[in-house]
Amino acid sequence: MSAKDPNRRDLLRVLGASVGAGVGATAGLAASAGEAAAAPARTRRWGMVIDLDRCTLCSSCTVACKQENNVPVVGPDDEHVGAQIEWLSILWQEPEQPGGLPQGMPFPCQHCADAPCVKVCPVGATYKNDEGITMQIWDRCIGCRYCMVACPYGRRSFNWETPRWDGTQIQMLNPDVATRTGGVVEKCTFCYQRVRRVRERAALEGREIEDEEVRRLPACAAACPAEAIVFGDLADPESRVSELARDPRRFQLLDYLGTDPSVIYLKRDRR
């Protein structure tokens, strides 16, 4: 399956490195090459587990996301024609029986390991960073919207016009996130500004980032009253998020596409 591609690529890279070491014929060379390649202590893969058994569909996460990331509210007219800006919304589903309870799931960017949006961006405005986050550099985006067509999850939004923030709204903007202008595509960043802050704090204190301090790091996870959203490092088998991701209830959205999302859902068992 193509979802395995990155791993295969990594394997080839390791093989290539060991061949190089064989030519160098010194273990010391291999060690120094390894150190040079692994400038960050280890490769992280930030990910999220959303437990639908815990989720009550209260939508706190969607409000927190808008507040944290200066996501504009467009109003009913534009919403009606599908021009809303959505980083995280609830994917509503039909109830299983007529008249049954509503079903749904919080639906952020899936941060695919093999992201289709990254492949089509003609200007490199969107890319996978080395911690597995699909990033978007607002100022580099030319607004071609190829990525919106390529994204199988529809988790990208286009600013049809530059949002206007009036009066006190300006004071309510989060200074850690730049506001986007018209003609730019925007998306969920896993609240990278918060990740950056935690990383810096850890570095200043001379330690690694601890799992406890990132579990509820993104605004959606922080706001979730049921602790249904857990964030963390999927590459660390000890982390809470990895532990939850091994749950038999796990599934990934549209997993047959081989995009290997970093957002893992746990199926709703409760009726």
Place this chain on the structure above:
Amino acid sequence: MSASRRPVSPERARGRGLGLVCAFGLAGACATPAAAPPQPLPFDHALHATVELDDGPLGCTTCHAGAERGVRAGLPALSTCLSCHMRPQGDPPSSEEARVRELAASGVPLRWIQVTRNPGHVYFSHGAHVARAGMACAECHGEVTTWTEPPTVPLRHLTSMDACLACHRARGAPTDCVTCHQ
């Protein structure tokens, strides 16, 4: 946030973007030196850099307290000035010092005017550079300790991406876009 919006074709949107780029480019090229902003005090960096306190020389971080570990270096509050200038310093006492005490008596907070600002899409942490990378203030800020008055024009080399990247590449610091862009 807007009252009325019309969908804009991608071509038009891109045109707008290019227009903006041109406008900013021209504005940058034709910018005339701005008049000195009305700072509340004619602060003399050079004079203060020579001051010796009981526990050593007066460093940058005495007044710019966040420069070592914080994101923003910060500009000092009047209370910071008063921690020395409550009692007259120097002989004869300067008119600037009289102004400090006058401001303190009036109860008006000191409002420095920051002339160099990072754009909103840039994240810069002083702590990451000073405490983590062990850089000295002068490596970016240059000869601040020779200034006899506050800066009047933005220090462009401090907000130039080329300068940031050159140093990041030379020292093997991360060059991932989101290290510095938000």
